[in-house]
Amino acid sequence: MNRLPNLDPLRFFLASLVLLFHLPQLSRNQGLPYFDGFPLYHRGLEAVYMFFVLSGFLIIRIIYRAKLRDAFSIKDFYVRRVLRIFPLYYLVLGFGLLFYNVILPSLNIPFEINYTWKEAFFYNVFFLPNVFAKQFEPGGILEILWSIGIEEQFYLIIAPMLFFIKVKWVLRALGILFLLYFFIFWSDVFEVLRKYSFVFFYLFSGGIIAILEERKNLDFLKRWAIVPALICIATILYFTTDFFLMEPLWLRSLITCLLFSLFIHTIAFNNRGLELNNKLLNHFGSISYGIYMYHAIVLNAVVFLFLKMEMLQNINKILAIVLLHLLTFAGTLLVAHFSYVYFELYFLKLKNKFRS
Template structure:
């Protein structure tokens, strides 16, 4: 599947929203000056949901193209590609998180109260169920992994179904499954779905959108413009949070994200095809995964400095954002070039050929 226009850069902006959501949370908990008064600083969770939509759009479209070309889906190759892309950074962050909270902090005299059994926690982490640890608050470095777990759980369940279902039923499968998943999440007695953030419907609805032909129809320009306006309002205001119930908010965002992606990738937008932004999009997985680790380091440094010097709040706030973002990007760059690429190069061996 060829790389769709604009989509790689979009990954960076979503990762950026997650960073500016977590940075003020982290520093305010440590009584360090922070700023998050504008709605855009509260859209980290929504950015993750759009990541889910983006992932579902790309993955299911890729599987669909494979089925069309080869009349089958090679699940072994699919999962090997996922392993080579996701596992290396995921397990590195798992190791860092377990080491940091269970060995490093106690060693320097900072007590950490662990509310979960360590062996159970390790098993959940290594089997890609980090979301099952969320209720135990295992620490930010490990909590960030929940979304990766959700993504892999989704594809573990849906990819085999997708491979088995006849092609003519794909569209019906996705649209029906999406609303069943919304119902189960919001209205059923399966409370564990909410407890463990098992939000799968963003993936499946975006998968449905990836199979549609939303172009060359009447009022296309108008509907496209409305979608762009709604996306801007969604991420820069609290209009929808304030006036929508939770079920309506989920359904609206699911529909909006799926359709927005189909519009957004239709043709190249020069700003989003900038080489720098494209590269930042390529390393966005590392940006997402490492920024919480970087915050721990910057937090230690700031606490040490503030014990010795009196610094203006504005300087602290700007420095916290700039330092975390800059060091995270550098870390993600190093990881991508010297660690992830080792595995990404092997991914080529499992590309599907006709």
């Protein structure tokens, strides 16, 4: 299956932003030197939101193209999603529960556990890690699983819905669903949706742009070279400045949906021949799921190393910050690479048997 250009490097960039977001937080909490002076260090949540838009863009595009061929299978769709997400998800979930409940106590490191094993099992096995993270604050390794839960919940909704809707009505149905859900999400009546970050509208927005492209409704954007340039500049400013930190929040979310969707469409379909066709970047993009899932584990290990080694505690502050960055990034890339090659790839190869 042909891969759209520039999306793998984008995945790597977004996963790196999440790592940069968490690194100074844990360093500060443990009394280590830290640096978070650039807006880029505060865009981890926004990076996850772009991941959601990208997921909606790709998943709905796949479903829509399969429906055009009358070849969409819900069973095959779910099997492919399970093979991609579950192995690593449950591996990190198991390690996280072991880490906070067994490993830290054995090292005499205090960490408050305010949930039972039954609660941990229920919320995380039944696709509600976002609720688990908000309710119990179980620790960073487990809390990052919230976004995987949002994706899992989205898959449970979108596949049967699109299966029963005629292909000619898919775009209209998604548009109505986006507007309706966006209004419900930001209304005071359904505050619980905001509390537990059920931000499905990001995924819907990505899907709408994908179908508009499939139907050639966005060809007008390709007529002027200034359009992709402006979209890319606006996206760069979004992550490197505070210009887009506007109120009210619903307006910021709406602008974010539009900008992120247009940016993904631009780099994939309206890039004017500019492609980041670099093998290393593409590989880092391929292992971005692992980068996201393992970075909190590696970060905890690096911070523990600094806390236990007297030599590292006595080095220059700037050097300590640089080392924290280098060791966390290098360690995360290494773990994600070996996980991909020797663990995830086995399940990914099985996915090919269930392609429409």
